[in-house]
Amino acid sequence: MRSGNLIIALGSLNADLTVHCERLPEPGETVPGHDFAVLPGGKSANQAVAAARLGAAVSLIGAVGEDAYGQMMLDAVAAAGVDVTHVRRVPGGTGVALISVDARGENSIIISAGANAAMVPGMIRPELFEGTGVLCLCLEIPVGTVLAAAQTARAAGVLVLLNFSPSPGNADAAAAQAVLGVTDVLLVNEHEAMDLLGYDPAKDWSEAHLGFRRLGVDRVVVTLGPGGSVVLDSGLGAPERVPAHSVSSAGAVDTTGAGDAFTGTVASVLADGGDLLAAAQRAAVVSALSVTKPGAQSSYPDAQEVAAAVEKLAEESGA
Ligand code: RIB
DSSP: OOOOSEEEEESOOEEEEEEEESSOOOTTOOOOEEEEEEEEEOHHHHHHHHHHHTTOOEEEEEEEESSHHHHHHHHHHHHTTOBOTTEEEESSOOEEEEEEEOTTSOEEEEEEOGGGGGOOGGGOOGGGGTTEEEEEEOSSSOHHHHHHHHHHHHHTTOEEEEEOOSOOOHHHHHHHHHHHTTOSEEEEEHHHHHHHHSSOGGGOHHHHHHHHHHHTOSEEEEEOGGGOEEEEOGGGSSOEEEOOOOOOTTOOSOOTTHHHHHHHHHHHHHHTTOOHHHHHHHHHHHHHHHTTSSSSGGGOOOHHHHHHHHHHHHHHTTO
16 A cells, blocks of 8 residues: 655665766876866665656655765756655765766766765664655665665565666675665666576566566566666566657757666656556666756756657657
8 A cells, every 4th residue: 555655765875976078087097177067966866866857756766975066956856856864864974976977978977985885774664654655776775775665665565676786796696686685666777687596587578477477576677778668567468668768959968867767756656656668768768868958857857848759759759
């Protein structure tokens, strides 16, 4: 029984220290870059902002440091309409991500957890989930906390949406798999899917669906970058392919946070009572728009921009 339509994103906030360059450096190589920018990021903060821009009621639970980046993150997320009452300020530094973006918009990212590591299981209390319809999780905070949140929210009738990203290291793999047992909807990219299943899901999507079900989740979206996504859900009967969109002839400027835009959009559609296929279709439009601008949160569209893009895509396809 769902208890409300609030979305809670529980997890990470990072300051994204970003430089664009022609091409990403090889190990040991130095390459010149363009201007340096500090942008608001972190997977959970991004997911929260993406959903809020689309009109959803969203609360973020997380931690930032007592530094200037912490205040920047709180201000940015609150300005997007996200409730930050449950974002704590803790001693030390805010999480940071060192991001390089090449001329094709592809990125490489190194994260330093900072305050995100202060998210401990003891913080998770059932009262946090009152009035909540969807809990949105990722793996950028300690996995024991993700598990405690999923278990507590599930017990309260909240739909648990897990973005299995970044892929956990070996030490956390068993705990991360335990989260799948209390997950209602799983979002993974092709690499994360391969890590979980141990084989390429694209070889046979029905077999991959069985594999995910054995891991404990029936409803899964596997994102494939320019290949769109595949929705696996027993309610659909068979795997459904959702095409990717291109909304700009200029191509991608920056793919940073496109997966988070996808996840936040899926959360917003599910919180609104929509189904997973409809959620993946809308998320394809939102993530296509997000790659046309620099940064993660700074690139996310509002509902009006999405409506205009949907209309344009319909015209182009002659619908
Ligand atoms: O998914 C993109 C995000 O990953 C960035 O905003 C960065 O902070 C890292 O968490």
